Amino acid sequence: MSIKRINTLCAAIFSAFFISSCTTTPTSNIAVDVLITSTNVLVGDGSEARALDIGICQEKICAVLPKGQHQFIAKKVIDAGDKLVSPGFIDPHTHSLAELENPETAANLNYLTQGVTTVVNGNDGGDIVDIASIKDKLNQQGIGTNTALLVGHGSVREHVMGRSKRQATADELAAMKALVNKAMLDGAIGLSTGLYYVPGSYASTEEVIELARIASNYDGIYDTHLRDESTFNIGFTQAVDEAIDIVKAANIHLHLAHIKALGVDVWGQSSAVINKVNRARKNGVSISADQYPWQASGTHLHSAVVPKWVMADSQQAFVNRLNDLSLRPKIIVQITENIRRRGGADALLFTVASDESIVGKTLKDVAQERRLNASELVIELVQGAPIRV
Known part of the structure; x- marks a missing residue:
């Protein structure tokens, strides 16, 4: 299937629903490739389910009409009975690009079988700089779902200035703006940031505003993993x-990725944040958000608990700092505090690791097995292959 911009896709789907649904004059012999008929159709506008006939012409919805009131000539008829029929779901935060680029998993069946027909990639400021090359690869190979691509601020920043823990110079900012501009011209739907993650965390608010303005010039969106979801x-x-x-400064739509109050220090702040967002919306700021349907989050172990200053510059610099005995006490104290913020060592569950013996166990479990302090175990583990918790 082809890659589509998410806003264009939504407009096409909903235009088909709304325009066709207004057609009440009985017609006959409507030619379609596929006819889906159901007594339980949701059209996606918040209204109740209704009995409808849905005509599909090639890859587009070309008719949505009251069930049984019009005659169709269809190559294929799917009688869904009273099963629920709806537009395909859009998952705005997936990190599924690696699967789409792999011919063995490009069908993206784990999404399709749940009714997701469009996935968004490039979230959290990562993964994507060169939109054109990714589009070309996916189009030539073929993918099972549609995908929309965000250009990642963190990846753009690293491309221009590495993992330097400092503000960008004027020349570096200009280079970043040029990359974002090219990505938008090549079809990105907007700019994503991961201001909690390295190297995005090293960027100033003003840097992000400048780049968001570029995306705004193309009616793009600003999708963000907040700088802090805790303390x-x-x-x-x-x-x-x-x-x-x-987004007020850049005049762009804001999408808050996986909005949540992360950790014991901020539990109970959800209502205040929702009220803050609603006030901004009432004042004319365009904002949306998505949220996990479970009480957990997932990230890399180093991102979860290791201080950001330790990760600056390069992987070798990261390792050197971890093993610098003069820095070790400071690092231990800060890792220990970050573990506490996340609910303690028994709240950090290993989900992906090259050492399969630790998968399914908590940081507390493995620390006890190895007779190490939890923070000392973190320092040991993050120097190896990436681990997810």
Whole structure:
């Protein structure tokens, strides 16, 4: 299937529903490739399910009409009975690009079988700089779902200035703006940031505003993993304020990725943040958000608990700092505090690791097995292959 911009896809689907649904004059012999008929159809506008006939011409919905009131000539008829029929779901945060690029998993069946027909990639400021080459590869290979691509601020920043823990120079900012501009011209749907992650965490608010303005010039969106979903740096509510300030300055739509109050320090702040978002919307700021349907989050172990300053510059610099005995006490204290923020060592579950013996166990479990302090175990583990918790 082809790659589509998410806003174009939504417009096409809903235009088909709304325009066709308004046609009430009985017609006959409507030629379609596929006719789907059901007594339980949701059209996606928030209205109740209704009995409808849905005509598909090639890859497009070409008719949505009251069930049984019109005659169709169809090459294939699917009688869904009272089964629920709806537009395909859009998953706005998937990290599924590696699967789409792999011919063995490109069908993306784990999404399709759940009714997801469009996935968004390039979230959290990562993965994608060269939109054109990715589009070409996926189009030539073929993929099972549609995908929409965000250009990642963190990847753009690393492309221009590595993992330097400093503000960008004027020349570096210009280079980043040029990359974002090219990505938007090549079909990106917007700019994503992961201001919690390295190297995005090293960027100033002003840097992000400048890049978001480029995406705004193309009616793109600003999709963000907040700078802080807990008390790691500026605080949860302040991070939401920063995101709102960015989009107001850049005149762009804000999408808050996996919005949540992460960890014991901010539990109970959800209502305040929702109220903050609703106030901004009432004042004219365009905002949307998505949320996990479970009480957990997932990321790499180093991102979860290792201080951001330790990860600056390069992988070798990261390892050197971890093993610098003069820095070790400071690192231990900060890792210990970050573990506490996340609910303790028994709240960190290993989900992906090259050492399969630790998968399914908590940080507390493995620390006890190896007779190590949890923070010391983290320092040991993050120097090896990536581990997810």
